[in-house]
Amino acid sequence: MKIKHILLFLMAWVSSMSLAYAQQTVVASGSVMDEKGELLIGVSISVKEVPSMGAITDIDGRFKIGGIKAGHTLVISYVGYDPQEIKMNKSNERMRVVLKESSNVMDEVVITASGKVQKKINVTGAITGVEVATLKTPATSISNMLGGRVPGIISVTRSGEPGKDFSEFWVRGISTFGAGQGALVLIDGVEGNLNTLDPEDIESFSILKDASSTAVYGVRGANGVVLVSTKKGKAGKLNLQVKANAGISYSPRMPKYVHAAEYAELANEAAVTRGRIPVYSDVDVDLFRNHMDPDFHPDVDWRDVILRDYTWNQQYFLSASGGGEVARYYISAGFTTKDAIFKQDKGVNKYNTNVNYNKFNFRANVDVNVTSTTTLSLNEETVIVTQNYPGYGNDSKVLWQAQSNLTPVTVPLMYTTGQAPGYGTDKSNISPYVLLNMTGYRKFYSNDNKITMQLNQDLKMITPGLSIAGLVNINSIGARTQVREKMPAIYYAHGYKRDGTLDLEKISDAVEPYYTNWNDTERRIYWDFRLNYDQTFNKVHKVGALVKAEWSDYEASKYNQLLTAIPKRYNSYSSRFSYSYDDTYMAEFNMGYTGSEAFEKGKKFGWFPAVSIGWAPTQYHFWRNKDNFINYFKIRASYGIVGNDRLTWDDSVRFPYLTLIGYTGSGSWNNGSGLTETQVGSSNLRWEKAKKADIGIDARFFHERFDMTVDFFQDIRSGIYQQRQSVPEEMGLPSLPWANVGEMKSWGMDGHISYTQPLGDNDKYLIVRANYTQSMNKITNFEEDLKKYDYQSAVGYQSGVNRGLIALGLFKDQADIDNSPRQDFGNYLPGDIKYKDVNGDGIVNWDDIVPLKYSYVPQIQYGFATEFNWKNFNVSVLFEGVSRVTYFKGGNMYQPFSGSTAGNVITDFANPANRWISREISGNPATENPNAKYPRLYYGGSSNNSQSSSFWLSDGSYLRLKNVQVSYTLKNQFLKKFGLQKAVISMIGDNLAVWSKEKMLDPAQAGDNGTVYPVQRVYTLQLNLSF
Secondary structure: OHHHHHHHHHHHHHHHHHHHHHHHEEEEEEEEEEOOOOEOOOOEEEEOOEEEEEEEOOOOOEEEEEEEEOOOEEEEEOOOEOOEEEEOOOOEEEEEEEEOEOHHHHOOEEEOHHHOEEEHHHOOOOEEEOOHHHHOOOOOOHHHHOOOOOOOEEEEOOOOOOOOOOOEEEEOOOOOOOOOOOOEEEEOOEEOOHHHOOHHHEEEEEEEOOHHHHHHHHHHHOOOEEEEEEOOOOOEEEEEEEEEEEEEEEOOOOOOEOOHHHHHHHHHHHHHOOOOOOOOOHHHHHHHHHOOOOOOOOOOOHHHHHEOOOEEEEEEEEEEEEEOOOEEEEEEEEEEEEEOOEOOOOOOOOOOOOOEEEEEEEEEEEEEEOOOOEEEEEEEEEEEEEEEEEOOOOOOHHHHHHHHHEOOOOOOOOOOOOOEEEOOOOHHHEOHHHHHHOOEEEEEEEEEEEEEEEEEEEOOOOOOOEEEEEEEEEEEEEEEEEEEEEEOOEEEEEEEOOOOOEEEEEEEOOEEEEEEEEEEEEEEEEEEEEEEEEEEEOOOEEEEEEEEEEEEEEEEOOOOOOOOOOOEEEEEEEEEEEEEEOOOEEEEEEEEEEEOOOOOOOOOEEEEEEEEEEEOHHHOHHHHOOOOOEEEEEEEEEEEEEEEOOOOOOOOOOOOOOOEEEEEOOOOOOOOOEEEEEEOOOOOOOOEEEEEEEEEEEEEEOOOOEEEEEEEEEEEEEEEEEEOOOOOHHHOOOOOOEEEEEEEEEEEEEEEEEEEEEOOOOOEEEEEEEEEEEEEEEEEEOOOOOOOOHHHOOOOOOOOOOEEEOEEEEOOOHHHHHOOOEEOOOOOOOOOEEEOOOOOOOEEOHHHOEEOOOOOOOOEEEEEEEEEEEOOEEEEEEEEEEEOOEEEOOHHHHOOOOEOOEOOOEHHHHOHHHEOOOHHHHOOHHHOOOOOOEOOOOOOOOOOOOOOEOOOEEEOOEEEEEEEEEEEEEOOHHHHOOOOOEEEEEEEEEEEEEEEOOOOOOHHHHHHOOOOOOOOEEEEEEEEEEO
8 A cells, every 4th residue: 555655656746847847848849931931941040048959940941949948048040141039938839930131241232123132242333222211201202312312313303382392303414405314213113203102111222323234124224213122021920110290391591572662662763763754652652651552552462471481291101011931911001291381361262272282102012922932922002192272273383473473562462342453364463362262272183003913933943043023014093183263353453533442454354163174094004024044153153144025005195196195115125144253353244125116117126235344353362361441342334325215205296207197277378178298207217325334433441431432424325306407498398307316425423432430339320421423414416407606506515504695794884885886685774784795796686695604403413411320319410412503593583673563572682782773863973883783773674684694694503401310219118018119209300501602592493583382491200110
């Protein structure tokens, strides 16, 4: 009996000890994969506290380790990936470990043509990778963020109006005066729009600048390519990102106009100084000053009437991503809303007549591993835009023109008898208060939907490194404009009748409320097929090859004529071969074969080759093994030919080689209708070609603290399409034929340099960056009618160069006029602008107009920035500048009283020190200053003084404090209780200061002389949350 009890006791003791041991040890089992869901073979898994305990993932990427003491830590490591540590408090036999590619590895790659990921050290073309983090600032469009941040980009922002405040940009400036100057924008491999892309969706951003880099895109890439890849789902747990911001914006620079009494006094001077009687009596001036007669002696500050001091902007964004071994997903949605700065009178209308812009964007990227070698990707993008306008039209420019045209005394806000005021029938001469509040409203709606399906097949079963991919994209755009417009009767008061009532003249009849609408649709289908090969032999020989074919089909409702309604189609075939030896010697050859409808049968296709080479002497083994101050140095060069087939900006000319027959009317001779030629065929048209050359240097030195790239480029265009101008009118052609006659040369340089100073750990550093772009051009051949003088020709000068007369200051006195060549622009007196007789014929006229200096597009754009990070605190500052850019001052802003009673007067003119004033008016001979800033006033306008000339040519250069961002990142256990990984709070300022010679307007839009919506200054508070 005792033995039985002893055995039972021993069994219970062993069981309890086994249970206790089991409770003290855990089991780890599962799989290891990368962020694409591909299982990784040979991953090392070890126990940190017991290094001898571990395992390696098998051929299926799986592992299992038992007997791990509870609380110990697993260390998962794999070459090329960041190691990961997991604390094991309990058993988990369904682990799914996702390793992220090492940041050091990612820093060495860029996105090249066809979306290929390539190591920077093997790239031989001119490619700039843009740091995505720098693009994640509040802005209406990605295009607004490129200027001053990206070398090789020249950009301008001409308007601050919501929905139209997008920058226009060119890769390496303007290289042709023909159609199609803009860069090709590809988002996930298909044509897209940077203005509707949310920066939070961007994974990578690259600019392809030379012929070698863009060759595989054929005619579409003739002016550079912008490559954007959006985020993909990554294997692992659900990841949520939330962004919300609110910004306040206002107009920091607007012209200041004089009030009524001062305006009247200046108007009198403008009349008297020309020998006329004063426009306003002393009683009139007093009435303007004391505001006792609001109908006939108003004093209206139109800007104060229609503008608020500030307005609000808001942006919201949400994304979710995750997945596993089989499928991964990325889904995002964003919303942006911006109101214009206009002040609507809510007492007039209950409905909204203000200008606003609302954008909703949705994106879904799904990747599925159909088999271990087959991946299917489905991308869907929808962008919905709604905009509101006053009933008179689809932008706010008329409002700005009206507040510039209408002086404080032209018309009142409203006549006291209730009539709506206006000076003329043109909308820019009607009260802006009436335009904003009494013309109804318009609504614009657009829906841009893209669906892309791509299939990737790894053909490693045939040979390692071989793969094929096919892509199809369907893009449909629908837009609808609804107009609910009306207009009150417009009146103008000429004075008072004998009975004391206003003498009103009806300028235009009232327009009763009416409704109309129209729809616009576009549809594009794009296919491409790619055969890729990338393989490394003996660790030093890297071979790459690509064969690509693409087709596109496009049609739009705006093309509604017999020929233009035919779908526009492109075929393009290209190939690429690259070789690199030990990352030291590199070469790449590209060949494109592109077809176009613009050419007759047998001439539709063209060949476009490109070649590039590179040499990196620092990759020699003897150099690598030494601690040299130059860590990396590479010289690269490329040359290639690209083509262009666009004849017009809007593609309104199709099949130019055809001679077309159509019906004609009776004409001036009343000889009856019939058939006639409507288009003369242009035979022997060929491709416009660009021969592009590039030489570049990439370098890193001083322990890779400095990173530098510089490129010198040249682009020679030939065969630019122009309509013949030398055809005699006697030939009676119904249209001028097209020909390849234009030629143009552009050249310049671009580059960047950065310095990184570590300040301790990885979260403590200082970075200083600078970039520079200079692009110049010259027309070398131009189709034009015969010119009397060489300087009248476009040949030999910059495309778009500002042309005008050469001003020699102001006439000093009558003797100066008598001893100068006669000026053929109407009457002039001392104090008016004096011009140079360039051709020496004794008469100054339009034959003396010459190329002056530069154009309205800058030749140079630069930027410099700094970023300071200390643990959770981050500050970044960006300066942007342009130079070698000019514009003409003009319009009502600089030609006061040009329309007599219309045309506002800026306060700068009111300063007597700034303008020429006769001694008879001022009583002081010193005011007859021949070097005055402004000429003698003229009531009704001076044709002599309003000529485009060097007198009005102004320097548009500026330096702008473009962006300042201060951020703080919160990471603590308290946030994790709510599922938050981190929270980032940011304060952001845009367009905080501008230094320029132009003081009244933003220099980027000064050429519009105060008649466009001002560029805004914005302060934003932003919150980013990561779950």
